[in-house]
Amino acid sequence: MIINAIVTDIEGTTTDIAFVKDVLFPYAFEQLPDYVRQHVTDPDVAAQLDATRQEMGQPQADLEVVITQLLYWIDIDEKVTPLKTLQGMLWSHGYKNGDFTAHLYADVAPALHHWAAEGKALYVYSSGSVQAQKLLFAHTPVGDLTPLFRGYFDTRMGHKRDADAYRNIAQVIALPAEQILFLSDVAEELDAARSAGWRTLQLVRPGTEPCAGHLTVQAFNEIAF
Known part of the structure; x- marks a missing residue:
């Protein structure tokens, strides 16, 4: 793909x-x-x-x-x-204030750096505000990762379980839906993205149950194109 x-x-x-x-x-x-x-x-x-x-x-x-x-x-x-x-x-x-540092799974940053170096356009879509997203990725244990991302999306695009939200994001990204891959742990979000024509992968982290109908990986370093 x-x-x-x-x-x-x-x-x-x-x-x-x-x-x-x-x-x-x-x-x-x-x-x-x-x-x-x-x-x-x-x-x-x-x-x-x-x-x-x-x-x-x-x-x-x-x-x-x-x-x-x-x-x-x-x-x-x-x-x-x-x-x-x-x-x-x-x-x-x-x-x-240094009250806390963002958590990041160890496999995430190397994969993001690799994908960015390959020319993949990287984005975030979360129910947290764009400001909160940027703060999290700016304060990880491995440093500021925000330069790797080209954009951030939150609930202003629509609900994450609504296919229209993904259609709205695809318009902003300006790429065909089938060229966009969505990574999430939530089945309903993946379903909505797929309904909008996106490719999907479920991250099955500790405590996450695999869902039917979507390819699954346990870490970013298992993702291959």
Whole structure:
């Protein structure tokens, strides 16, 4: 098969799910209330608070009600764009302060370097905000990997289990769908990508169950074109 672009998921694919669930999410949950209260007049934060009110259907909701809603969304891992944007702001603070370093499976960076050197166009598609994606790949144990990627996509492209999201991304990438390979650990995401005409591979990391209908690998270094 001819693959000219590779789009990778993050959680469960390049990065241990435990890092997101046990480090990033609890950090955001703990820090968000005070951060929002202290930065409520900052234009970037205010814009996301207004977007949260719109998502809630309560355009006049006061700040504490909005904070309660955001914490609830974190607790249930709701894929809501204003929450993801605010989380990215919080994680930026955490990375820069050295509160944590991003987890990356050992097989990921060598493969990304190899594919980039071969001329493959590399992209990220995650439910986390573009800002959060860039922060993660900029603060890995092996250094800043962001120069390897040509672009990043988040929920503004659409839901990851919706085929239209992958059609939207293909338009931005400007390549035929059959030349794009999507890497993920989630069957429903892979199904959606395949429905849009993409090639797919499931990463079966520890704790991931293989899904029917998609080729599977256990690590990036098993992927061959």
